[in-house]
Amino acid sequence: MIKEVANKIYKFRLPMPGRLDHINVYLLQENQRLALIDTGLPTPDSWKALNDSLEALNLHFSDLTDIFVTHSHPDHIGQLHRIRKHAPTARLHIHRVELSVLQERSSKPEEAEQRLLEWFLSNGANEMALNPPSGLFSPTPELGTEDRPLAGGEKLVLSEGLEGTWEIIWTPGHTAGHFVILNRARRILLSGDHLLGGISSNIGKYPGSTVDPLGDYMNSLQKINELDLQEIFPAHGLPFKNYRERLAFLLEHHKHRLEKMYAAIEGQPVTATEVVKSIWGDRLDGFDRFLALGETLSHLERLVLEKRVIPEQHNNLTYYRVA
């Protein structure tokens, strides 16, 4: 369950239900500081696994000095609140864009729900509007005086010297405020959900997303391509080194998918839900269908921005047609 993947960098594997099966959270043990990267889902299993992992290293939550949340999905931020109760002095690092999305949702929960409902209905997903997936929204973390919302580009010195310096790189795409953490001297990247070795991250357009999540994601992949890395430690799956190959594969994957979606609307104007059906058929269940709808909309939006596709409103539904 625990693995020292590089000198003083520990990977804890915390369980998750469903296809993802687990999330990797990481612990950086520097001279004076102890940093946790992501927190795990708020489930009893996950909480126990996190406790057991720390205990095996003879550490306590109260030893934590820093907590990084790469983005606000429940498997990454879910246990933050509980951890902070036991680690009251740990500094929280979260991107300010991610924080404002959370704040917006939790300050006006009814509006957020209404927006989600309208999003389903306008895209023709009436079934999902009746039975929306649960657990989508995480509570907003409260910021203490030591906490600083990030913008990207920050250098955080966790111990003296270059080897103890970690850099924040903003990588919007998977979410609007996703970041990765780079150790330039050690050529190590903690990639969160931005770059995974075995699966492609969900790049979807949802209420609260940026205008063009897929375009943002492609640009964020380019940022990684420019780095000289030895190894990548992702939030799901195994560490990997062949990141340039992986980046090329993912860029190709999304280009291919853009053409597939374009082909799905040739002929007659269709809603995003109809595109989901023509690509995935009826084999997706509730949550996967939700992800597929977001993924479809991020690709359709890219095609709209490329002026290859035109969105049109009829009877409160959004249809897409070839330009």
Ligand SMILES: [Zn+2]
């Ligand atoms: Zn995620």
